[in-house]
Amino acid sequence: MAKENKSPQAKGPQTSTDFCVAEGCKKSVERMHFCQEHFEWYKEGLIDKRGSRPSDFDKKHQLWLRKKTAA
Numbered sequence: 001m002a003k004e005n006k007s008p009q010a011k012g013p014q015t016s017t018d019f020c021v022a023e024g025c026k027k028s029v030e031r032m033h034f035c036q037e038h039f040e041w042y043k044e045g046l047i048d049k050r051g052s053r054p055s056d057f058d059k060k061h062q063l064w065l066r067k068k069t070a071a
């Protein structure tokens, strides 16, 4: 008996992305193209709408962490 391994391919329209677009993030999308955490990053200007980090990301991230822990 030959093994049949016909798992059905994903049906329906292909959505552009189901995962957060931030670099290295595999979480599912919650808001816009981001997971909850990275949506916050986007709102704070840490990443752009494509999830790319600006050259001064480290600085912004530090400030954001400080703000977050202070809140």
Ligand SMILES: [Zn+2]
Pocket (backbone or CB within 6 Å): 020, 021, 022, 025, 026, 027, 034, 035, 036, 037, 038
């Ligand atoms: Zn994310």
